Amino acid sequence: xxxxxxxxxxxxxxxxxxxxxxxxxxxxxxxxxxxxxxxxxxxxxxxxxxxxxxxxxxxxxxxxxxxxxxxxxxxxxxxxxxxxxxxxxxxxxxxxxxxxxxxxxxxxxxxxxxxxxxxxxxxxxxxxxxxxxxxxxxxxxxxxxxxxxxxxxxxxxxxxxxxxxxxxxxxxxxxxxxxxxxxxxxxxxxxxxxxxxxxxxxxxxxxxxxxxxxxxxxxxxx
Amino acid sequence: xxxxxxxxxxxxxxxxxxxxxxxxxxxxxxxxxxxxxxxxxxxxxxxxxxxxxxxxxxxxxxxxxxxxxxxxxxxxxxxxxxxxxxxxxxxxxxxxxxxxx
Numbered sequence: 001x002x003x004x005x006x007x008x009x010x011x012x013x014x015x016x017x018x019x020x021x022x023x024x025x026x027x028x029x030x031x032x033x034x035x036x037x038x039x040x041x042x043x044x045x046x047x048x049x050x051x052x053x054x055x056x057x058x059x060x061x062x063x064x065x066x067x068x069x070x071x072x073x074x075x076x077x078x079x080x081x082x083x084x085x086x087x088x089x090x091x092x093x094x095x096x097x098x099x100x101x102x103x104x105x106x107x108x109x110x111x112x113x114x115x116x117x118x119x120x121x122x123x124x125x126x127x128x129x130x131x132x133x134x135x136x137x138x139x140x141x142x143x144x145x146x147x148x149x150x151x152x153x154x155x156x157x158x159x160x161x162x163x164x165x166x167x168x169x170x171x172x173x174x175x176x177x178x179x180x181x182x183x184x185x186x187x188x189x190x191x192x193x194x195x196x197x198x199x200x201x202x203x204x205x206x207x208x209x210x211x212x213x214x215x216x217x218x219x220x221x222x
Numbered sequence: 223x224x225x226x227x228x229x230x231x232x233x234x235x236x237x238x239x240x241x242x243x244x245x246x247x248x249x250x251x252x253x254x255x256x257x258x259x260x261x262x263x264x265x266x267x268x269x270x271x272x273x274x275x276x277x278x279x280x281x282x283x284x285x286x287x288x289x290x291x292x293x294x295x296x297x298x299x300x301x302x303x304x305x306x307x308x309x310x311x312x313x314x315x316x317x318x319x320x321x322x323x
Binding site (some may be wrong): 004016046048052055059060061063064065067076077080084085089147149150153155158159162173177178180195198199201202203205206208209212 | 233245246247248250252270271273277278279281282283284285288289290291292294295296298299302303307309
């Protein structure tokens with residue numbers, strides 16, 4: 001896709017930022033010289049070229065979201081495809097009340113959640129929350145550690161650790177800490193309580209802390 | 223400083239680590255009560271834990287999308303749109319603009 005680097009950069013920002021960039025988003029200039037807002041209008045009328053421009057502009061972010069949520073390349077590509085197909089069918093309902101990227105992102109999240117629900121994964125994770133396991137509970141005898149993580153995490157390690165999270169934890173972590181959704185939004189999307197969302201996020205961060213500490217220790221041994 | 227696993231002698235009214243960590247999921251992003259903040263000031267173990275968890279959250283916010291989907295995704299979209307009759311077959315046989323395949 002020949003979208004300008006600036007346009008690609010805007011499209012790649014996390015959703016928490018994109019919610020604040022409605023005007024900037026609307027003014028993005030695509031390769032053909034039209035703005036994103038114009039491309040949206042044309043795509044609403046069934047213009048395939050305009051739709052392809054929108055795909056080029058948003059594919060990376062939608063795909064990354066899917067990949068982080070499901071942790072599998074082939075599945076993520078199928079979901080990206082399904083997300084954009086739904087976009088084509090539903091774009092006429094986009095009213096511009098939020099940034100287009102925010103709207104598309106929410107659509108993509110719903111596609112992934114629907115897919116995971118069919119596989120039964122979120123239900124498992126919510127059950128885990130309702131029946132906390134001993135290992136997930138507060139640690140009463142942690143003991144002092146020599147170091148904190150600060151300054152020791154690099155992007156690759158963090159991505160790898162996120163990939164190895166149990167699916168239920170990973171979904172909440174990706175939605176909240178990476179994509180910038182609030183707990184009330186996650187609760188609505190996942191059909192759980194806000195407390196559940198907070199509890200799952202905390203468990204995800206605790207698990208990541210363990211994984212990152214293990215990775216750091218192994219690295220130090222080499 | 224050691225974890226305050228139980229109420230230490232003379233500190234019966236102080237919050238324990240277990241009590242603090244039980245509430246942590248609900249206060250870490252918003253801030254806690256005066257008692258919870260006091261525990262955090264006094265307990266290095268819990269302070270380190272909170273610091274780590276906040277650091278992880280901060281680093282996660284910096285992750286940006288890194289990878290593009292393969293061309294097969296766009297091909298699949300075109301094929302589906304053609305099959306459903308949403309675009310003309312002539313358009314669907316190849317990229318609308320030739321940019322995403």
